[in-house]
Amino acid sequence: MSETKLPVPARPASTVLLLRDGAEGVEVFMVVRHRDIEFAGGALVFPGGRVEPDDQALGGADALDGFRIAGIRETFEECGVLLARPRGEATLVDATRLLGIEALHRARVAKGEQPLSAMLAEERLEPAIDGMVQFAHWVTPLSRSKRFDTQFFLAAAPPDQLAVHDGYESEDSVWITPARAIEEANAGQRRLVFPTRKNLEKLGRHATVAEALAAARQAPVVTVTPEMVQTEQGWRLTIPAEAGYGGSVFEVLDAPAI
Structure with missing residues (x-):
């Protein structure tokens, strides 16, 4: 008698769409995942990763704040961008102070040698969770061998901080408009995965960072778990229409993440 295979639990994860206003409209910071990484290797993605226990503890009682901390x-x-402010101050860490913080802590935090909470305490900083605006919520389908429960957030990039890829998990980075990212993917110049494409399309409706943030604060976030279905036109991906992506059935244009 064969055993029923249980679905793999979805790991909590956080993704950040770091935004700035550019000459052609809203630009988002994206990184090219290192090609040797199993999940979305070589793809153009938004920065992000798993939620760690320290993130959840620092976030407190509000579970969504744990995701925000993970995104920070x-x-x-x-990226080397720190969405945090000195205690009691309204503005984010400036570029000059960030240089010292990055030199002391970035590699240690990235390697798991120092939790973010310890770095913030040592530097007398507080995370700017108020600037992390929930944008979307995607959960990997039950059928996949690696699953994530991912919250997407919008955040305005500090104007004096320089975003640069880390050279380990990501091998390149770019500030790019959503339309340009999609255009280059369609031309075969870049690789996207389905959630990235749909969230680029959603972001691309807005002309400015302020407009995108205001819209995200007002819009309800509906959980999306894509499912593959057979239609008369071939295989398609379905998502809830009420999630706000302009439909519920979409052509499969991108290779799987894994």
Whole structure:
């Protein structure tokens, strides 16, 4: 008698769409995943990663704040951008102070040798969770061997901090408009995965960072778990229409993440 195979649990994860206003509209910071990484290797993605116990503890009683903290940590690790402010101050860490913080802590936090909470305490900083605006929630289908429960957040990039890929998990980076990223993927110049494509399309409706943040604060977030279905036109991916992606059935344009 064969045993029923249980679904793999979905790991909590956080993804950050770091935004700035550019000459052609909203630009988002994206990294090219190292090609040797199993999940989405070689793909153009938003910075992000797993939620760690320290993130959840630092986030407190609000579970979503744990995801926000994870996004702040991952943005620091992968981009060198720190969405935190000195205690009692309204503005984020400036570029001059960030240089010292990065030199002391970035590699240690990235390697798991120092939790983010310890770094913030040592530097007398507090995470800017108020600037992390929930944008989307995607969960990998039950059929996949590696699954994530991912919260997507929008955040305005600090204007004086320089975003640069880490050279380990990511091998390149770019500030790019959503339309350009999709255009280059369609031309075969870049690789996207389905959630990235759909969230680029959703972000691309807005002309400015302020407009994108305001819209995200007002819009309800509906959980998306894509499912593959057979239609008269061939295989298609379905998601809830109420999730706000302009439909519920989409052509499969991108290779799987794994």
